[in-house]
Amino acid sequence: MPEKESREPRKMTKxxxxxxxxxxxxxxxxxxxxxxxxxxxxVKNLRFxxxxxxxxxxxxxxxxxxxxxxxxxxxxxxxxxxxxxxxxIVGQRVKLAARYAAIEGGLTxxxxxxVLIATLGTAGxxxxxxxxxxVGTVAVDLAYISQLQIRTAxxxxxxxxxxxxxxxxxxxxxxxxxxxxxxxxxxxxEGAIVMVPAIMRPLIKKFFSxxxxxxxxxxxxxxxxLLQRNLIxxxxxxxxxxxxVGMNYWTTMVAGxxxxxxxxxxxxxIEIADRxxxxxxxxxLLLWVTWLVINSxxxxxxxxxxxxxxxxxxxxxxxxxxxxxxxxxxxxxxxEVWSLIAGEMGDLEDIVAAAEVVAAxxxxxxxxxxxxxxxxxxxCAREAT
Numbered sequence: 001m002p003e004k005e006s007r008e009p010r011k012m013t014k015x016x017x018x019x020x021x022x023x024x025x026x027x028x029x030x031x032x033x034x035x036x037x038x039x040x041x042x043v044k045n046l047r048f049x050x051x052x053x054x055x056x057x058x059x060x061x062x063x064x065x066x067x068x069x070x071x072x073x074x075x076x077x078x079x080x081x082x083x084x085x086x087x088x089i090v091g092q093r094v095k096l097a098a099r100y101a102a103i104e105g106g107l108t109x110x111x112x113x114x115v116l117i118a119t120l121g122t123a124g125x126x127x128x129x130x131x132x133x134x135v136g137t138v139a140v141d142l143a144y145i146s147q148l149q150i151r152t153a154x155x156x157x158x159x160x161x162x163x164x165x166x167x168x169x170x171x172x173x174x175x176x177x178x179x180x181x182x183x184x185x186x187x188x189x190e191g192a193i194v195m196v197p198a199i200m201r202p203l204i205k206k207f208f209s210x211x212x213x214x215x216x217x218x219x220x221x222x223x224x225x226l227l228q229r230n231l232i233x234x235x236x237x238x239x240x241x242x243x244x245v246g247m248n249y250w251t252t253m254v255a256g257x258x259x260x261x262x263x264x265x266x267x268x269x270i271e272i273a274d275r276x277x278x279x280x281x282x283x284x285l286l287l288w289v290t291w292l293v294i295n296s297x298x299x300x301x302x303x304x305x306x307x308x309x310x311x312x313x314x315x316x317x318x319x320x321x322x323x324x325x326x327x328x329x330x331x332x333x334x335x336e337v338w339s340l341i342a343g344e345m346g347d348l349e350d351i352v353a354a355a356e357v358v359a360a361x362x363x364x365x366x367x368x369x370x371x372x373x374x375x376x377x378x379x380c381a382r383e384a385t
Contacts, residue, residue: 024103032103036140039063039147043139051139054223057146064147065166069154077159086159086267093159094256097152101145101252102245108141109244142230146180149252153179153259160267163313176222181258269303272361273310280350283319285340287311287326289351289376292337293358296372303362334372341379348380 042063043056050056081089153175157164164171176182280286290311294304315321341348355376359369 039140039143043136057223060143064150090156090159090260097148097256098249098253102249104144105244105248108137149255150179152256156259157263160263162263162266178259178262181255269306270310273314276354277314283315284321286354288337289355290358291332293355295332297368301362307361352377352380
């Protein structure tokens, strides 16, 4: 993610903001060129079939996430933006990423020709190691935009305090999906994403090799998906640089705004979980009541499941609570929760208040949730007397 912040307002045209490289400072252009130069070192070691079939993506993660994630954390942003709320920082960084994407589009668009489409379409899996110069430029363009978007998404997750363990395949896939606005099923149609927890450790040190490379067999599907998405920019050469600039700008802006929407919502849910556990005098009972409320209407929404996940994580971190019995529950029995309530002494108003927050985490409280909360309130009031 670029480090330089934009201080001057940009020119406006009748069509909207001027996003071309001609509207940029020499320092910004130089920074983009330096990043492109680094990615050229990656591309020159690729085989042609790796570009065509998506193998480049696994290697790009080496450059994009390895050392970068060791440097960029919450403390990094606190030092860089002292006292600035996350929403303001995220908005600025999304705009900054879009501007750098536009600059890069202006620098590399001249490589897009109709010949490239034919070349990419006819090259076989046994292509030579040497990648044609024009195709190499297109690969650098694709790598730059992909790196920019995945780093921007990672920045946003950090700013909203959303924990991501990139050695966990679920978290890594989550970051990839959010960064590139990949909808469920778009990659699944090509093949399952299969990654193991050890995948990121060697990425920090060197390119994949041997058994680790075999374990990353799902990642090329992402690379192929991103290449196919990028082909529209290559396939309309008559539009030229303005189109490449505009496409880079808006696709990066949309990706950043999507990441902000997803991670901001999760940050909101994490704050709710933290407040509930901080205020509760009965953290273990809170977990059972949360699961009971979530199941009261017969459906589990994404936000409800997310809340339970973070409540369980924070309960372990803050109170060293790991409820194995709850973890094995398939169909929760309300009577079991009532028994737990009957075993508690004193004021249980915190449990009732928490139940109301849980029911509202995904929107307006529905009739079934209200009925359950009323019963919960009655039982808690009885046990408190």
